Amino acid sequence: MTLDRPLGVGADGGHGAIRYRVVEHDPGRRVRFEVHSVRGISGFHEFTITDLGDGALLRHDLRCGLRGVMRLVGPVVVEPLHDAVLEDLLDNAERLAVGRVQRVARWSPWVRMLRLVDGDLPGGVWRRARKA
Numbered sequence: 001m002t003l004d005r006p007l008g009v010g011a012d013g014g015h016g017a018i019r020y021r022v023v024e025h026d027p028g029r030r031v032r033f034e035v036h037s038v039r040g041i042s043g044f045h046e047f048t049i050t051d052l053g054d055g056a057l058l059r060h061d062l063r064c065g066l067r068g069v070m071r072l073v074g075p076v077v078v079e080p081l082h083d084a085v086l087e088d089l090l091d092n093a094e095r096l097a098v099g100r101v102q103r104v105a106r107w108s109p110w111v112r113m114l115r116l117v118d119g120d121l122p123g124g125v126w127r128r129a130r131k132a
Contacts, residue, residue, distance in 0.1 A: 001013060001014065001015050002014070002015070003022070007022065007025065007027075007031065008022060008025050009022050009023065009024065009025050010022060014037065015085060017037060017038065018035065018037060018038060018082075019035070019036055019037030019038075020033040020034055020035045020036055020037070020044075020045075021033065021034055021036060023044070024046070028049065029048065029049055030046060030047065030048045030049070031046060031047050032044050032045075032046035033045055033046065035064060038070070038078075039068070039070070040066055040067045040068045040069060040070025040071070040073075040074070041064050041065070041066060041067075041070055041074065041078070042064065042065050042067070043062070043063045043064030043065055044062075044063055044064070045060065045061065045062040045063070045064070046060070046061050047059065047060055047061075048061070056097070058090070058093055060086060060090075062082075077114060080108065080110055080111050080114065081111060081114055081115070083111075084105075084107050084108075084111045087105035088105060090105070091104055091105050
């Protein structure tokens with residue numbers, strides 16, 4: 001994820017063609033991103049950290065609605081790619097928190113194929129889904 005400024009309300013960025021802006025931020029505890037770049041997807045995702053005393057809980061909450069062609073493309077393309085990115089993020093958080101990853105997430109053959117086909121190629125599904 002790349003943002004155009006330090007993490008805080010108003011920061012804009014994302015990954016690939018998925019773009020979002022920070023709409024709520026409580027440093028060290030919570031951040032909410034609102035999706036704003038893809039036709040047919042509206043909503044947000046957020047991360048919260050809860051102190052458990054002897055550790056912490058990192059939670060990701062995704063609440064997005066799909067319209068139009070995204071009702072078909074979302075579950076087949078967007079969701080598997082999103083889940084793979086999220087698993088990588090959680091592995092990195094675990095590595096940072098405890099120094100290692102107990103069970104490293106692996107991309108499925110479907111995700112590897114989608115990345116190969118869509119990757120950084122002009123005109124990929126991600127790019128066609130972006131607003132003009």
